[in-house]
Amino acid sequence: MKAVGIIAEYNPFHNGHLYQIKQIKERFPKHLIVVAMSGNFLQRGEPAFLDKWQRAQQALSSGVDLIVEIPTGFCMQAADRFAFAGVQILAALDVEYLAFGSEHSEYDFMELARQAATVTGDFKKFDQSYAAAYQNALQATLGIALNQPNDLLGLAYARANQQLGEPLKLVPLQRYQAEYHATELVAEQAIASATAIRQHWKSEQQALCQQYVPPVTWETLKMAPTVVTWDDLWPLLKYKLLTTPVSELAQIYGMSEGLENRFKTIHEQLAKTATYQEFLQLVKTKRYTYTHLTRLTTAMLLNFTQQEAAILQRQPYMRLLGFSQKGQKYLGKVKKTTPLPIYTKVGQADKEGLLNLDYRSGKIYEMITGNAQDLKKSPLRYL
């Protein structure tokens, strides 16, 4: 039994994700598909539109054999560290290939990673974001434009794979139709970006979304109109900003260069009716991307501190979300040799120890949806 791995967020699971699974099955008909997915808070600092169990169910119904959760502490990091955690987990699950969507599937990503390793510097120009400065330096070294979101993620996977001794073979899959950040739904296509689907769902154009998601996602969306967005969490963040001294906000993971003062001051001057998005626009400067700032608001919301991050960083693990029959057999085999702990349940001691951040994230998510996320939850079985 061999497996192809995917690192995903499925926010929500749509036809593009289904298409990717079909591509993999055509190319590797005898392989299982193993997914490492983020939990209830995503790498770009957003709460997941649907919870991790709903998204895992959608993946299992769509041909995935084994799905595990990447710990929240790793999801709440910059893209390269998130990628590293995903690669590390898939390698620990003895996956042979890592498949990922790419705008340029013809590139040799491992070779690009070797060249990119020579790009160094601190990229601290105060008139542009770190990400932009890094991309400019990267382009100068590689001699090609590597600035599309999926290509950059592919490079991050390749670099992580390199650092881990190349346990995985990389399989870039050509992206089909939708641009990553596209916000339009195109009537004659079956694939739209997750961003476009979320935006149309939120703006009450929900019926329009049906053609872009598989029936299992559509049924979940219709059953659970409580999708979670920052608008739902905004009162809690306001409360947090109000009651937490600046000195304590400075301890939040990723907080730097006095940003805690900026968050606090702007929050205090905010109009009563201001939305989360309006708040973020006021905080935004050229120096920081929206993603970085959004991720910081999540870190504040979850009270994710530098100290907690340092502890988690040293102890990678994964949480089992679900499996098919084949996936269950595969898991039984890899369990014997995997170097990382695989949690199948969250017990009392786990929730107070290493898994406390995951537990807190789930409880905050549950405050909005009413659906329990961790304690007493068993992995999904798709048999």
Add this chain to the structure above:
Amino acid sequence: MKAVGIIAEYNPFHNGHLYQIKQIKERFPKHLIVVAMSGNFLQRGEPAFLDKWQRAQQALSSGVDLIVEIPTGFCMQAADRFAFAGVQILAALDVEYLAFGSEHSEYDFMELARQAATVTGDFKKFDQSYAAAYQNALQATLGIALNQPNDLLGLAYARANQQLGEPLKLVPLQRYQAEYHATELVAEQAIASATAIRQHWKSEQQALCQQYVPPVTWETLKMAPTVVTWDDLWPLLKYKLLTTPVSELAQIYGMSEGLENRFKTIHEQLAKTATYQEFLQLVKTKRYTYTHLTRLTTAMLLNFTQQEAAILQRQPYMRLLGFSQKGQKYLGKVKKTTPLPIYTKVGQADKEGLLNLDYRSGKIYEMITGNAQDLKKSPLRYL
């Protein structure tokens, strides 16, 4: 110009309070009436049903000449310390008499205070609350039953007055009709307890409340159906309990004997649908009164720490909420000699300094009602 003082919470201002003001005016027709009132969170740990400006307006329309706010840090203390802060503020406003309702207006409260001063001990019997143990010891010393809520408050005022060198003369006024804790509304009476009024308002029997409150309160209640109760604040408290480590909860003012563990553990085991009241019932033991525990939940909600309490304790002050024409003149006179700072506005520096707890309390209250409480608010003028 001389004045009679009242220490009040007005939660909400009702006919019993109006009757008290009339009693004072009959007895001291030439005196002004000065009120020291709690702000948006009350001594028993509840959010005020109506905000401090609404309650100040009700008092001013009902014959009060000057009304100031007792700082939140003093309201969030045991009854004897709250009483001390009230007496200290009224003394600083050069008030001659302190009037208060009492179940036994014939008692000489200053004399009782002198006897009560000899009651000592630590009252730490684990089968009863501190309050109950103290009351038993008190009764043994005084030889009379002093266990009614207003009598006990009267004794607390008397003891504070004694400690401050007796700046005030005490005027106990016989309580009329409603018991302090009564929950019934009696149809043929015009006076009901604040507790009964709040409970009937909350249980949708709102029309019943009209006969027990003056028109000004009735109009406010009708205009602002957003009265604030713990039910409104419960999501914020749950978030706070979820995201705050036990070691940090232990720093909250009034937290002792490992209660932080009890709060945290019970919160974690709570059913999803549990209400604030159900939570409190689970936390309750014989050792602690509901009031003590409720006050602790407010301290957690406001993130009121032992450190902050220690700083506030050393720097008493008052906040001006409103005045009549006579009250304005009186204020102009006492301002020249008062030993305590009187804040007429909350500026940027105040809100980040000494008045930060008041500011935070107001902002949390505002999250429910949408009405600003501090910055840019000027005292009410009833001319």
